[in-house]
Amino acid sequence: MNQQDFLVCRCEEVTYNELMETASRNGCTARELKLRTRAGMGYCGGRTCRPLVQQITKKLEQAPHTRVTLKYQPPVRPISFGVLGGGEE
Amino acid sequence: MYDVIIIGAGPAGLSAATTSANEGLNVLVIDEYMKAGGRLLGQLYEEPDGTYWNGIKESNHLYEQARRSGAEIKLRNSVHNIEKSGDVWLVYTERATYETSHLLLATGAAESPLPVPGWTLPGVMSVGAAQVMTNVHRVKPGKRGVIIGVNPLAAVIASELQMAGVEVAALTLPQMNGLNEEAANPKQVMNQLLHVAHMAPSALIRQGSKWMKPSIMQQLGITFYPKSGFKMWGIPVHLRKAVTEILGDEKVAAVKLATVKPNGDVIEGTEEIITCDFVCIAGGLYPLTELAAVAGCPFYLVEELGGYVPLHNERMETALDGLYVAGNITGIEGAKIAIAQGVTAGLTMASNHGVPGLEARIDQSIKEIEHTRDSAPFHFHPDVKKGKQIVQEKWEEMMKAEQPL
Numbered sequence: 001m002n003q004q005d006f007l008v009c010r011c012e013e014v015t016y017n018e019l020m021e022t023a024s025r026n027g028c029t030a031r032e033l034k035l036r037t038r039a040g041m042g043y044c045g046g047r048t049c050r051p052l053v054q055q056i057t058k059k060l061e062q063a064p065h066t067r068v069t070l071k072y073q074p075p076v077r078p079i080s081f082g083v084l085g086g087g088e089e
Numbered sequence: 090m091y092d093v094i095i096i097g098a099g100p101a102g103l104s105a106a107t108t109s110a111n112e113g114l115n116v117l118v119i120d121e122y123m124k125a126g127g128r129l130l131g132q133l134y135e136e137p138d139g140t141y142w143n144g145i146k147e148s149n150h151l152y153e154q155a156r157r158s159g160a161e162i163k164l165r166n167s168v169h170n171i172e173k174s175g176d177v178w179l180v181y182t183e184r185a186t187y188e189t190s191h192l193l194l195a196t197g198a199a200e201s202p203l204p205v206p207g208w209t210l211p212g213v214m215s216v217g218a219a220q221v222m223t224n225v226h227r228v229k230p231g232k233r234g235v236i237i238g239v240n241p242l243a244a245v246i247a248s249e250l251q252m253a254g255v256e257v258a259a260l261t262l263p264q265m266n267g268l269n270e271e272a273a274n275p276k277q278v279m280n281q282l283l284h285v286a287h288m289a290p291s292a293l294i295r296q297g298s299k300w301m302k303p304s305i306m307q308q309l310g311i312t313f314y315p316k317s318g319f320k321m322w323g324i325p326v327h328l329r330k331a332v333t334e335i336l337g338d339e340k341v342a343a344v345k346l347a348t349v350k351p352n353g354d355v356i357e358g359t360e361e362i363i364t365c366d367f368v369c370i371a372g373g374l375y376p377l378t379e380l381a382a383v384a385g386c387p388f389y390l391v392e393e394l395g396g397y398v399p400l401h402n403e404r405m406e407t408a409l410d411g412l413y414v415a416g417n418i419t420g421i422e423g424a425k426i427a428i429a430q431g432v433t434a435g436l437t438m439a440s441n442h443g444v445p446g447l448e449a450r451i452d453q454s455i456k457e458i459e460h461t462r463d464s465a466p467f468h469f470h471p472d473v474k475k476g477k478q479i480v481q482e483k484w485e486e487m488m489k490a491e492q493p494l
């Protein structure tokens with residue numbers, strides 16, 4: 001049965017088919033898949049789709065046991081530029 | 090400047106706060122939610138001895154205890170970064186930057202999604218969101234729901250919804266796709282359920298679990314698994330049916346359900362429509378480790394614990410000086426274990442801060458964690474003890490590698 005397409009990364013509007021095709025065409029690591037499609041790079045910082053992007057590349061990548069495949073970077077919560085720059089809210 | 094800052098006011102964070110403040114330390118707890126208690130707040134279930142575990146009551150108790158011990162608790166404030174500067178940990182929050190000698194990460198767990206077509210419609214939520222709406226805010230998520238994902242957490246929350254007068258039309262699998270293989274494979278899901286079978290009040294599953302252990306029996310079990318499902322607390326549980334799509338124009342109106350083969354493939358022509366006004370997605374839990382990752386902690390992937398965990402020792406110290414972990418960030422388990430881990434972390438921080446004579450109590454508290462784990466009515470992962478052992482081994486390997494010869 002055909003898999004109907006659906007959104008995976010809601011912030012950047014990246015779909016399932018787009019992710020699967022990109023991954024199989026390029027043999028991506030999780031990081032490369034993220035950079036190519038922008039899945040996980042939107043406003044929420046990948047708080048929902050991060051595990052999904054990792055799941056897609058899991059078999060290809062042989063998930064390294066000792067480091068997190070998709071790097072976490074501050075800020076880990078959405079914050080205003082004012083807060084980030086140390087200025088007034 | 091604080092002696093101790095604790096990120097997370099869940100059971101682990103609150104018990105660590107009480108423990109370290111009672112040893113005379115100057116303690117600050119920060120949490121982004123509006124209430125203290127973390128994921129304990131939503132919990133409401135019957136214990137094996139027939140008494141009820143009421144998460145709101147337990148949370149209030151832990152919160153009051155922490156307040157009485159002198160710990161300061163700030164809610165509604167997110168931590169977005171942490172950083173070490175010399176001997177001091179800097180904690181960056183939405184409102185201010187705080188400084189501390191000892192920093193405990195007690196940030197708990199997060200839910201994994203299980204996307205299927207239609208999952209972005211209003212009315213689709215994680216099963217944890219439905220739990221919080223129902224049990225904490227006392228708002229019904231809808232009149233009649235379908236839960237996608239069959240696992241212990243989904244079962245517990247289904248029964249809680251039912252107690253609140255919300256109808257659960259079915260617990261069922263998602264259609265298999267490249268994002269969900271394990272959660273969509275009837276055989277693997279069955280396997281997982283057998284380990285919690287003693288909890289299910291259904292004779293079929295309870296009796297079945299004894300003889301279904303060998304894997305051939307499991308294959309038979311899933312092949313002959315009743316297509317109509319079995320009932321748990323009166324709720325149909327389907328392991329041979331999967332949601333292929335969530336339907337609705339502006340919000341959830343129904344799900345499309347199809348029969349699947351034991352390997353998860355959809356059998357064409359078997360689709361049926363089940364009406365509902367909300368859908369819960371139960372994809373399982375993983376440790377929420379973002380701040381430990383930002384700090385540069387070494388990690389290890391331990392499936393038995395739910396994912397990547399920061400390496401730590403039995404005293405709850407990480408590889409980074411002055412950084413500690415407790416609760417579900419160290420692996421997915423119940424709230425009582427998180428409380429016990431919080432005690433150990435609190436004592437270790439006090440001891441490292443110079444409070445003398447705590448060694449015996451630390452050892453005792455480590456034993457208490459083990460004991461609590463052994464007497465837990467169920468485990469999120471059946472091999473959690475093996476997972477804990479792996480962390481211990483990896484920690485020791487790392488320590489040996491760092492020792493100068």
Ligand SMILES: Cc1cc2nc3c(=O)[nH]c(=O)nc-3n(C[C@H](O)[C@H](O)[C@H](O)COP(=O)(O)OP(=O)(O)OC[C@H]3O[C@@H](n4cnc5c(N)ncnc54)[C@H](O)[C@@H]3O)c2cc1C
Pocket residue numbers: 076077096097098099100101102119120121122126127128129131132133166167168169195196197198199200216217218220242245374377380415416417418422423424425427
């Ligand atoms: C949705 C869900 C449902 C669960 N249901 C059950 C159940 O029914 N039964 C059961 O035994 N276990 C359940 N658990 C497991 C649960 O995690 C443990 O029982 C226990 O609550 C873990 O305690 P903790 O203190 O480690 O973390 P939590 O209780 O999760 O507390 C962590 C706290 O940290 C805060 N936090 C996280 N990051 C930040 C940040 N960056 N800044 C500020 N604050 C932050 C959170 O707001 C939260 O209050 C559930 C877990 C989840 C996620």
